[in-house]
Amino acid sequence: MIQFLLDNPFLSALVALVSLAVTFGAVLGYAAVQFKVEGDPIVEQLDALLPQTQCGQCGYPGCRPYAQAIADGDAINKCPPGGQATINTIADLLDVEAPTLDEEHGEESExxxxxxxxxxxxxxxxxxxxxxxxxxxxxxxxxxxxxxxxxxxxxxxxxxxxxxxxxxxxxxESTVSDWKWHKPEPYYQRASNIIASDKTSGAAA
Amino acid sequence: MTKIWTIPGGVHPEERKEQSLQLPLAEIALPKELVFPLSQHIGAPADPVVKVGERVLGGQLIAAAHGIFSAAIHASTSGTVSAIEERPLPHPSSMPGECIVIEADGEDEHIAYQACEDYMQLSKAEMVKRVRAAGITGLGGASFPTAVKLNPKSNQPVDTFILNGTECEPYITADDMLMQTRAADVVLGAELLAHILGDPERVVIGIEDNKPKAIAAVTEAAKGKAIEVVSFPTKYPSGGEKQLIQILTGREVPSRKLPADIGVVVQNVGTAVAAYEALRFGKPLIQRITTVVGEALDTQRNILVRLGTPVAHILAEHGFQAKRASRLVMGGPMMGFALDTPDVPVVKSTNCILAPSKTELPPAAPAQACIRCGMCAEACPASLLPQQLYWYAQAEDFDRLKAHNIGDCIECGACSFVCPSNIPLVQYYRAAKGTLRQMDIERQKSDRSRQRFEFRQERIARAEAEKEAKRLARKKAAEKARQQQADKPGAAKADVVSAALASAKPKAISAEDELAKLQRAVASAQNRLEKLQQKHDESEDAAQRDKFSAQLKQAALRLQEAQAKLDARQAIPAPAEAVAGVAASATTDANDPVAAAIARAQAKMSMPPAEKLQANIDSLQQRLAKAEAKLAAARANDGDTVAALQAGVDKMNEKIAAAKQELAALAAPTAATKPEPAARPTAAAPSPAVPPVKAAPKPEKPDAASVAIAKAQQRAAALASMAPRDKLHQQVKSLEGRLEKALERLAKAEADNDDNLDAFRTGVEKTRARLQQARAELESEQ
Amino acid sequence: MAFMKASSPHAHGITSTADVMQQVLLATIPGLLALSYFFGPGSVINVVMCGFTAVLCEAAVLKLRRRPVMFFLQDYSALVTGVLLGLALPPYCPWWIVAIGTGSAIILAKHLYGGMGYNPFNPAMVGYVILLISFPVEMTQWAAPRTVLAEGQQLVGPLSGLGHIWFDLPLDGYTGATPLDLFKQNNSLLVEHLYASEPLYATARWAGAGWEWVNIGFLLGGCYLLYRKIFTWHTPVSMLAAIFLMSVLFYDNGSSNSGGSPWLHLLSGATMLGAFFIATDPVSSAVSKRGRLIYGAGIGILVYVIRVWGNYPDAVAFAVLLMNIAAPFIDYYTVPRTYGHVKARPATEKSDK
Missing domain, CATH: 3.30.70.20 (Alpha-Beta Plaits)
Known part of the structure; x- marks a missing residue:
């Protein structure tokens, strides 16, 4: 047998590869079953990120249904109350590029x-x-x-x-108790009251 | 010699304390007006207990503490309450807030203070109560209600009591002056507070070594007493509560915990004196020592100032030159906040009013890029990495900010002070902390919203399921009944007859009801017709009149129909009533569809006017909107048609109001007539004891009311189909279930200490009583 | 009456970024003097040319980026980068070396990453490494120190130096290897013999003619900066300690395989310049004290490893750049223990919800 394999290098390579594949496949399969990570289901995580206004602007009857819909592959930019911040965090969670808010579903309110x-x-x-x-x-x-x-x-x-x-x-209405300091402007804007930064000039162009 | 620990970081800003120590402690003239913000402490705002126009005396309570985390406020001189209104607050936001304004009458009359010679003999609870009543809060700057701090939890024995005389901020000398002039009172106050705290092992008065006079005075006063007076090297911010604890005990207050959690309580020296005065002389907190300093003033000194005195008044008394000032700060140069107006009052925590000249504290230079030099990290007393915090605060990376413990920043300003790039680091942290706080609140709210939403969904689903179950049960019952009837066709004829009789009787009654209802409907239709007629006559608008007349015609037609049907109905029942027996059932059976038709017709008849009116109102409103727009345009153009347009709008408003009234009037009869068809189907049930249904389901949409009606009907039907014993059985069971649930809720409420505890309790009692009653009934039945 | 609103603190310390940079410039003087004394005016010319080019490049890029030019020039950071690069370049290197080096330092390493405060790598070292890799011949020639010149030979004068720099006029016998270079090329001699045979070592007291004094000069400057608290002691001390330890460990009693004495490693090449002026560049180094200790030690070890077992005679630039890459990583795991916390938490930790 060994002699036969040594005589046929092509066959021996094939056998080696196949046996490797089978071994590793078995190990991986076992690991997948045995060490399965029981995380929060994605819907729960998505639901936790949505603003829970239950406004239905996304076209679903509440935040949870929308979370379910996102998990099933719907767009993540349909939530005006959450705004861009929510879209960004969801994009982070799902590891996708953050799109801008779909204006069809309403505008983000300040x-x-x-x-x-x-x-x-x-x-x-x-x-x-x-x-x-x-x-x-x-x-x-x-x-x-x-x-x-x-x-x-x-x-x-x-x-x-x-x-x-x-x-x-x-x-x-904001009151003294919920008042907070605003973030200072970036240093180069404070420096000389020029507004031109790479970003703003890009936006203007 | 007591062991001193050192704190990491810290800075040595120019002290400039001698500026305000050249002159002795002074008092200033009474201001004309004093302002007392209701919220000048940490916790809930106080509740005013005086009315506008009321005369108050000095020391009189004008606002009572609202709950435990709050502090009382007292008038600091006699005068009249001239207003309780929003005034700018001494707060970094300079937002307005509710204040009691007192116009001083110049007599400075005070209430009779109740002195107490042997105050040390009072019970501790009484002492705390008196401290609370005197409205004392921490005078060091944070304004934490002192009584709360003096009431540590029983599982946190206090082993060290620290009196904070550090005053590490530059410029401020208020505590220094207090210790120099009233050292004996400081020591008495320390003894008093220590006693309230259960005489801890160590009582320490900590003073920075840049106040030799104060140290000497307090050491002298504390001679022979169990009080250590400890001086330690000057460094900012040694006076921070956490830092002082570290310096004097070597212990650190765990993150997000209070000093009391490690057995330490820290009070300011001013607070101790105030507490002493409150107990010994019965004086509430109505004045304090404040440093008035800065080169934009002619006179710089410490003053004994009445709380509520406007800063502008103090500045005027000290020769303030606004042109020379670079800014106006309440508090010290490191942690104080800039005021944009001097029209704010001195409050309990105002330890300094700083009016620096432009050379003294020049305006901040423009910020440059962070070069990560690390000077801030060297200066940070909390061992944070300010440059990393700045980085993440800029990027609003809140996860990282939290991982870098931004919550442990005490906002002392040492990092900003040393930053060679002039970056306003503390402001970044404050903004980030504010946002984090806001996010926390929002997350809590969204969690609550989610719960409420899910609960609602569940409730709706449950109601739906119950409805479905009931419907199925009813269907089954009906089927069964039919089966039974079909099963015994050969049964005694008498049975059939009696059954028919039994069913005919209630039907006869319901026929009578129907008749009455029909009559009522006709009457109301007539009524409506009249009203419509009237409106038609009143209506000026041509198009409107057309509409009304069309309506009128329709209504008249309907009335006729109804009348005809009523006549027919009245004619039929006579034999039905006369002939009792088998024949009767046939008559009623024949009668039934007719009645239904009548009812339907009636429903139809009663509806259109309401809808029409609604439509009418809508169109009127639309027109009103248009007219108003026109009016606004005319006003804007200053047209001469304004008056005419205005009149038109007014009239239209009147019309809408009238129409709405009518609609409301219409709604009532609709309610009376409508349920008839809804109630009809229940007649098919074996025992047609239809409960009269009062509430009218709105025809547009099956809403909660109709659902409830349907449920009630089903329950009635189900109950009717059951034997009385079963019924009772059922009742007992459901009562038991409810009792169980109520008990559960009660237990939860008790655990949460709910406000509605009593309500829950009575509910449980009631349910229990009813259950017992039902059980007794069941037993007697058996 | 409305007053200025500002967040506390209202008081501010006296140091500014410009101050810091000026102090750094000032601290280079002893080293520069030593360089000029032993190798002629080449380094001064380098420093002037590099500084000038750096400021010019900075201004041009700021203009392009539409930032306030004067505001940023006033922080002296570009000048510092230029001066440090000038000190590191071999004296009398051609003008285009200076231009390319400075240009890539300011434009590539600094502004393409977002400008002041955002550069992950030390700009001067990026410029230096680009030159070293692209023009190894020009970059490995170093002027011969005054002590090894032949009888009658003189140090290069400023005029002939400029002539060589700008017009490629030949300079006689001015080039040679550095002590580290020589040591690297040694493959059979005992250290003792090597020292005796090479005038560069023979005329030196500890490490290499001229070089030891240059390093002492930079050490003095560095001590001045430490005294002024411009930076903390952690990075330079740990870097020097690491080099010292490594060289003691691998000295091998001066055999022919010796890695070189601690003196050689500490006092020749760019050791002191690197320890006090390059590794301490705050922008690209680790931030916490513990982090800086690790960062400095890493540089020290890398310097030694590359010098002895690597391909280049000196390695400060490579070591610094390599540790620049590691700095954020070090930062993550060296967050100091905050007041009130039992232990430090790594910055990678996810915040508790």
Whole structure:
């Protein structure tokens, strides 16, 4: 047998390769089963990154369904409330190039907003209550409704169903307690008040 | 000699303390107006307890502490509360915040302070209570409510009490002056606070060695007492709480923990004196020593200032020249914050007002690139890597910032101080920390939103599943009943008759109901017709009138139909009522579709006006919007049609209001008539005891109400199909389930110390009572 | 009345980047003097030409990048790069060597990476290595020191030097090998014999004629910078200690396979220039104290390894560049223990959620 293999170098190489392939395949297969890493399912991780406004602007009925959709291969740039920051973190997680926000699904808003019901105009129709994805509106039929501001995600979904248009989306006012220092401008902009940097000139061109 | 440890890093800025020590401690004239921000401490803002226009005396409580993490505020002189309003706060943001403004009357009348000779005999709880009542907060700068610090958890015995007389910031000499002039009170205060803390093994007063006079005075005062007075080399920031602990004990406060966690409590010397005054003389915290310093002032010295005094008043008293000043700082040059207006008051933590000239503290030079020279790392007292933090703060790489422990930065400013490139490092860290804080809050909120969303989804799914299950059960029951009927066709005729009788009777009743409803509907239709007529007459607009008249015609037509049907219905029931028996059932059976048709017609009849009105309102609103736009345009152009347009808009508004009212009025009768068809199908159930349904489902959309109705109907149907014993059985079971759930919730609430604990408790009690009742019933049944 | 708003601290120390750079320039003077004394004015010419070219290149690139030119020139960093490169180049090297070296230092190594503060590699050393690899002949010739000149021969004068630099006019007998070069070429002699036979060693006190004084000059300058706290002692000390240890370990009692005495390694070649002026370049080195100790030691070991077993007689430039590559890696694992933490955490650690 060995003699035969030595006599046929081509065959012996083939045998060697095949046996190597089989051995390593077996080892790898065993490792894959035995040392399987039980991570968070990707949907959980994606869901944790999404802003949980449950606004449905992405076209899915909530953040979790969208997370599921991303896991199934949908685009990751459909979330205006999360904005570019969320897209970037998701891109990081999935290890893909971060696209810009798909404007079709809405624009990223600078300020956070909460719904506010003009209570003297509310007719108590409960439509907004049914529309609210996070149960942040209190009220009963024929009773005035009100928004629990701390629970409101600013998703906008209650505005449209209101028959008397008594819901406003008000920007969240900043107070002393949530005030923070802003980041200083980069040194070369502070240096001489020139705005030209590589980035801005690139954007202008 | 006490052992001294050294801290890493640190810097030696020019001390400039002699500037404010040339003159003795002084007092300044009363300002006209004093401002007391409600939030001048860490924690919840205080709640005002005075009203605008009320006269207050010095030392009177004007705002009470809101909860434990808060501090009371007292008036510092007599006067009238002139306003409780938003004023600029002494805060780096210079944002406005709620303040009590007192107009001083110049008499400086004070309440009668309750002195207490033997205050050391008081119970510790009483002492803490009095400290709290005096509104004392840390006077060193952080303004942490002192009473909270004096109440360490029972599992954290305090073994070292440190009185902080370090005052490591340049310029400031307020504590120095206090120790020089009131050394005895400082020692008494130290003894008092140590006593409250359970007489720890070590009581140390730590003073930097650049204050020889203060050290001498305090050492003298502490002679013969169990208090160490320790001086250590001057270095900024030795006076930071964590740094001072390290210098005096060699221990480090673990990250994200409090000094109390390692058995150390640190208080400022000023705080100790304030606590002593509060207990000995009953005086609340209404004044403090503040250093007023800087070369833009004519006079530089320490003053005993009333809290609430506007900075502008102090500056005026000290000959401030705005032109010479490079900036205005509250606090020291290392950690103080720049004020952009002097119209802010002195608060409890104001230890210095610094008005440096342009040569003294020149404006910051433009920042250059970081050359990673590492001087900042050499200067950092927390052994951080400031240049790496800067790098990541610029890139907003928050994971890396956290890995580099940005949270342990005490923002002392030593890194910025030494940076040869003039990079405002601390500002970068502050911004990054702020963003991190915000992200934390947002993450918490989004987690909560996710929970709420998932809970809602679950609830909806459950309701759906229940509905489906009920529907199936009902279908099965109906099937079974039919089966049974089919199974015994040869049963006694009497049975059939009695069954028919039994079924006919309720139907007869429901027929009567129907009749009444029909009559009501006709009446309301007439009513509506009248109203429409009226509106038609009132309507000025031609197009509007056309619409109304069309509506009118339709309504009239419907009314006629309804009337006709009602007449027919009234004619039929007579024999039905007269002939009881087998024949009756036939009549009612024949009657049934007719009634249904009538009901349907009625529903239809009642609906269109509402919808039309709605449409009407919509169009009116659209027109209003247009008219308003026109009006706005006219206003902008200053056209002469403004008045006319305005009148038009007003009228239209009126109209909309009227239409809305009508719509609301319409909604009521709709509610009364509509449920009929919905209730009909239940008649098919073996025992057609249909519960009257009040709430009207909106026809546009099956909403929660209709779901609830359907559920109730199903439950009623299911209950009706059961024997009374089964029913009771079922009830007991469900009650048991509910009790279990309620108990669970109660336990959870108790664990969380929920606010609604009582409500949960009564709920459980009630459920229990009902369960017992149901059980008793069941037993008697058996 | 509105006052200026600024984040604390409002006080600022007196040092500025320009100060730091000026101190560095000042500290090169003893070494430069020694170079001029022993090898003639070549190094001074180099320094002047390199400095001038560096500033010119810097200004041109800043202009192209539309940055404020004067603001950045005032930090003296380009001048420092030029001067350091000038000190490292062989005296009387042709002008185009200077131009190419300085140009690639400033443009390639500095500005293409984002300018001041962003360059991962030491610009002067990048320039030097590019030259060394591209023009080995020009780069390995070094002027003969004053002590080994033949009777009647004189040091090259400034005029003839300039003539050679600009117009390639021949210079007589000015070139030779460096002590390290000579030592490397030795393949059979005992160290003792080699020292006796070569005038470059024979006329020297410890390491090599002229070279030892040049190194002492740079050592003096470095001590001055340490005294002024321009940088910390960690990098130079650990680098020198590493070289010392390596050379003691492999001295081999002066056999024909000896790696050379500690004196030879410490006091010849670019050891001191590298230890105090190149390795301490903060931009491209490690940041923490522990990191700098490792970084310096790495350079020291690499210098010795390349000198003794590598292909080049001197190795400071390669060693520095190699450790530049390793610096971020070192940084990750040498984050100091922060106040209140039980132990240091590596920067690679994922933050706790």
């Amino acid at each position: 300020v956070k907003k909460v719904a506010y019901i003009r209570e003297d105009e509310c007719i108590g129709c409960t439509k907004c209550i049914q529309a609210c994805p996070v149960d942040a509106i209190l009220g009963a039929a024929k009773q005035m409704h009100t928004v629990i501001a701390s629970e409101c995600t600013g998703c906008d979904l209650c505005v449209e169903p209101c028959p008397v248009d008594c819901i406003d989306m008000l920007p969240v």
